[in-house]
Amino acid sequence: MPKNERALPDGFMTVGKLAERMGVTVRTLQYYDREGLLSPTAESGGGRRLYTDKDMIQLHQILSLKSLGFSLDDIKNRLAPLDTPADVADALAAQAAAVREKIAVLTESLTAIETLRAEVLQMQTVDFKKYADIIVNLQMKNEFYWLIKHFDERTLDHIRSRFDKESGRAMLETFNRLQDEALRLQAAGEPPEGARGQALAAAFWQMVTEFTGGDMEILAKLMEMGSFDGADAAWRQRQAAASAYIEPALDAYFTRIGTGPTGEDMQ
Template structure:
């Protein structure tokens, strides 16, 4: 009873703070030793005494710790909470950190959900493909689902031919040319015109970049474009683009004496 009388009004003991904030007394003692949360006062009997202001600072510490900050980072982020502006600044920083954490978690959930869908559609366990899908999801490649249609030799070729940056650049080139083909077709540009030929040359160069000049891969690429189970929107876009790409390439090959597909019987 005498000990309690020695505690001034407005102060709390370490046990009271621990109970109120859902932490252990040992944690509060550790924060004191590390200079993270020093009690506002010490009682005559040597007990740590805390105020409501200390609770706010403890809440700040616990919030930052929950967000994954190390105790060293937290110590560097703590600032005096003497004004409304200072408190608001800390809360703004916590809100920003929380938003970033939420964005990361949301993206991770999106990737896991997408991978699960692909796993179920593939029907077989293939961790190399799973890894490729995850990499493409992280690249923000909306066509990650195409991977399940590639066989292992094709995937090995892609892995050896492209890294993350060159793969992203190639995909952007492909999408740009695809949109260009649709636009040229809608504008009524003749596939064998100068504009059509220029497009066909750019498209053929893109194919050579993808294959590394190995034209034996072309039949497989054609089959891939016709594979079952393709996304309907993807298939529709490809149909629109190919309506111009096919004739433009044919005209380009004819004009330049290029035979991309070997005649039957040729090696």
């Protein structure tokens, strides 16, 4: 053992020794000291910084949180005193939670990357605007993200201009809720022209009007959704079943109000 190490009090190590054991530089430890993240427990008579095994555990906390992407300011707020076994256990539990959170984020990112790759190969064209739209919809957890590759640029521009993440998510929730309601009414034997069927038709047409802004070309494009190539079989089946109820409900609705979807007189 070097002479300067032998002269240390029991249970202490120099900044150089701590840096060596933890795989960091002395400069890093000096920086953490200046920033108030990790100060030496003591100083020798000669002014050398002295650290303990407890300091090494705290340094492990810092390095672990830093590797998870936390800023030094975040780490300061997350560091806990390590004076009792409960303190240590709590600190480790917090680290474990941070690791699990990071794993979840990375897993979600990996899934999005793999999904986008599959969509790119299916599209067979380079279209970064569509790629970006797909990413946004994956972040929204929109299960219909794959429909984007079937829309033309005019339809997508329309959607981009009318909806942000929040309003887009609300529209999707409305669409799914109304489809679920159509399937429920169908299963219950409720006639499309009945009161409940007509309430559904009114709500559905209001949603369509809000989505299209009255643009019939956009409406025509939406009507093609059930026939897109590559659509999942279960999705096709659901669309067909819901449409089998919604379409006659809308027919009855337009007849009742006397105006068709394009504003024509139904009388």
